Amino acid sequence: xxxxxxxxxxxxxxxxxxxxxxxxxxxxxxxxxxxxxxxxxxxxxxxxxxxxxxxxxxxxxxxxxxxxxxxxxxxxxxxxxxxxxxxxxxxxxxxxxxxxxxxxxxxxxxxxxxxxxxxxxxxxxxxxxxxxxxxxxxxxxxxxxxxxxxxxxxxxxxxxxxxxxxxxxxxxxxxxxxxxxxxxxxxxxxxxxxxxxxxxxxxxxxxxxxxxxxxxxxxxxxxxxxxxxxxxxxxxxxxxxxxxxxxxxxxxxxxxxxxxxxxxxxxxxxxxxxxxxxxxxxxxx
Amino acid sequence: xxxxxxxxxxxxxxxxxxxxxxxxxxxxxxxxxxxxxxxxxxxxxxxxxxxxxxxxxxxxxxxxxxxxxxxxxxxxxxxxxxxxxxxxxxxxxxxxxxxxxxxxxxxxxxxxxxxxxxxxxxxxxxxxxxxxxxxxxxxxxxxxxxxxxxxxxxxxxxxxxxxxxxxxxxxxxxxxxxxxxxxxxxxxxxxxxxxxxxxxxxxxxxxxxxxxxxxxxxxxxxxxxxxxxxxxxxxxxxxxxxxxxxxxxxxxxxxxxxxxxxxxxxxxxxxxxxxxxxxxxxxxxxxxxxxxxxxxxxxxxxxxxxxxxxxxxxxxxxxxxxxx
Numbered sequence: 001x002x003x004x005x006x007x008x009x010x011x012x013x014x015x016x017x018x019x020x021x022x023x024x025x026x027x028x029x030x031x032x033x034x035x036x037x038x039x040x041x042x043x044x045x046x047x048x049x050x051x052x053x054x055x056x057x058x059x060x061x062x063x064x065x066x067x068x069x070x071x072x073x074x075x076x077x078x079x080x081x082x083x084x085x086x087x088x089x090x091x092x093x094x095x096x097x098x099x100x101x102x103x104x105x106x107x108x109x110x111x112x113x114x115x116x117x118x119x120x121x122x123x124x125x126x127x128x129x130x131x132x133x134x135x136x137x138x139x140x141x142x143x144x145x146x147x148x149x150x151x152x153x154x155x156x157x158x159x160x161x162x163x164x165x166x167x168x169x170x171x172x173x174x175x176x177x178x179x180x181x182x183x184x185x186x187x188x189x190x191x192x193x194x195x196x197x198x199x200x201x202x203x204x205x206x207x208x209x210x211x212x213x214x215x216x217x218x219x220x221x222x223x224x225x226x227x228x229x230x231x232x233x234x235x236x237x238x239x240x241x242x243x244x245x246x247x248x249x250x251x252x253x254x255x256x257x258x259x260x261x262x263x264x265x266x267x268x269x270x271x272x273x274x275x276x277x278x279x280x281x282x283x284x285x
Numbered sequence: 286x287x288x289x290x291x292x293x294x295x296x297x298x299x300x301x302x303x304x305x306x307x308x309x310x311x312x313x314x315x316x317x318x319x320x321x322x323x324x325x326x327x328x329x330x331x332x333x334x335x336x337x338x339x340x341x342x343x344x345x346x347x348x349x350x351x352x353x354x355x356x357x358x359x360x361x362x363x364x365x366x367x368x369x370x371x372x373x374x375x376x377x378x379x380x381x382x383x384x385x386x387x388x389x390x391x392x393x394x395x396x397x398x399x400x401x402x403x404x405x406x407x408x409x410x411x412x413x414x415x416x417x418x419x420x421x422x423x424x425x426x427x428x429x430x431x432x433x434x435x436x437x438x439x440x441x442x443x444x445x446x447x448x449x450x451x452x453x454x455x456x457x458x459x460x461x462x463x464x465x466x467x468x469x470x471x472x473x474x475x476x477x478x479x480x481x482x483x484x485x486x487x488x489x490x491x492x493x494x495x496x497x498x499x500x501x502x503x504x505x506x507x508x509x510x511x512x513x514x515x516x517x518x519x520x521x522x523x524x525x526x527x528x529x530x531x532x533x534x535x536x537x538x539x540x541x542x543x544x545x546x547x548x549x550x551x552x553x554x555x556x557x558x559x560x561x562x563x564x565x566x567x568x569x570x571x572x573x574x575x576x577x578x579x580x581x582x583x584x585x586x587x588x589x590x591x592x593x594x595x596x597x598x599x600x601x602x603x604x605x606x607x608x609x
Contacts, residue, residue: 036402096584097584
């Protein structure tokens with residue numbers, strides 16, 4: 001029964017991994033570009049939620065929205081001021097740009113918020129529910145369900161709407177998309193906004209259930225790499241399955257080997273994946 | 286005349302570095318000098334694979350950490366002189382280079398960057414839990430020298446000249462490699478992998494050899510670091526900021542150029558010392574904000590670093606003189 005509880009907890013956390021990783025995979029799939037600052041976006045989403053609660057008050061519905069909005073704006077701003085220029089540049093610039101951005105965001109957060117762990121004040125989400133003998137804290141449950149819903153929603157947005165088709169067109173063939181009257185620059189800007197917003201909401205959801213500090217961004221960024229590598233680069237459904245799997249593996253290895261080993265197991269899995277199946281579970285070779 | 290220019294440049298650099306301890310003999314300045322040399326060695330080592338081959342590693346601390354742990358580990362286990370651990374660190378780093386290089390070099394450059402950062406983190410966390418290597422507390426070196434072979438000196442000057450010799454060896458080898466088939470192959474790979482392959486360059490093998498060479502000297506840099514400080518823990522060996530420093534120094538000076546890392550270290554190390562002094566103990570956070578800002582600006586405006594900037598803005602007559 002305890003193991004079952006651990007498994008459910010892992011899947012609920014994995015749902016949040018899926019949500020922020022789908023943002024990373026969107027950028028990778030469209031621009032063949034890795035955002036090393038993606039984990040920092042999640043971290044900023046958490047602080048955006050905290051500041052909203054402190055300044056405006058209100059519940060999860062409000063700070064979920066403000067986190068998403070703040071990060072959407074940040075994503076667009078970063079695209080316009082930095083990414084669109086380095087996309088055409090050499091590989092060194094592409095990697096350095098977001099790597100430097102990650103340092104800049106992480107240590108600015110350290111400077112402003114200090115290295116101490118913080119958590120949200122008690123929100124309207126609290127207590128536990130008992131489902132068939134498994135005790136589930138309400139914040140985790142709500143966060144997990146919302147995260148899955150939003151990830152599926154992102155997938156539907158990309159596959160079922162006109163905007164999604166335009167995004168897909170740009171990722172398949174930039175020039176052809178341009179000839180069809182789509183502006184690639186605008187679509188890529190939108191993708192950066194959506195990607196950062198996904199990270200921001202995921203951060204806000206995670207903030208309801210877990211304490212955090214500015215250094216969590218590094219761990220989340222690496223977790224997102226592993227999820228995307230497992231799910232296949234550019235695949236949102238892949239990120240969903242892989243996020244759940246990684247959450248599960250983390251929870252079970254923390255339960256069996258001890259909490260410090262959960263990241264070791266996940267990173268070791270990443271190295272094994274690179275050797276055995278670099279295109280990911282869902283990806284094509 | 287043309288052959289004399291690189292030789293003259295090298296002679297000037299060497300003379301300047303040889304004479305530095307005589308001109309600045311206070312411990313404060315000697316310490317800056319030693320820090321500068323160590324930073325220049327690790328950045329020059331990174332430069333082989335990150336600059337010349339264009340494969341951007343953001344986890345080179347894994348090789349640095351192996352090199353740093355090996356001397357102190359075997360000293361603690363068997364009482365070996367720390368020096369004896371250096372080749373073991375090199376061997377471990379080369380094995381690690383192959384383990385990472387073989388799968389990732391088949392894929393595009395982004396995979397390599399992601400793999401390096403993930404593996405460096407993996408090793409850092411793992412060393413923090415492993416009791417044999419002191420877990421989170423780390424390892425200590427000999428407190429007092431049992432003999433000269435322990436390489437434990439009270440003065441900074443012996444370290445300075447040992448580091449300088451290693452740097453000279455590394456730059457000499459790099460200079461020689463630049464002019465051989467290996468160097469041209471690296472250049473071809475950086476400019477276009479597909480084209481290089483079509484011209485018969487063994488792309489995969491060349492990249493792995495470049496990574497192994499780079500790992501060797503990064504490991505040596507780590508060993509020199511732990512020999513001098515006599516202490517190592519997971520953060521000072523494998524921390525992400527160790528990798529960051531190599532990348533930023535090489536990119537700032539000019540990645541893929543012989544003297545780029547030297548120029549980068551010449552700018553960054555005094556800057557780092559100054560910010561740490563100005564901002565006091567809590568200043569390290571501000572130092573890294575500065576690092577992040579510099580990296581972003583290089584990526585956005587001047588991927589070629591100071592070297593390229595100089596070549597673009599320097600007046601014609603200066604350029605003609607300094608051209609090699």
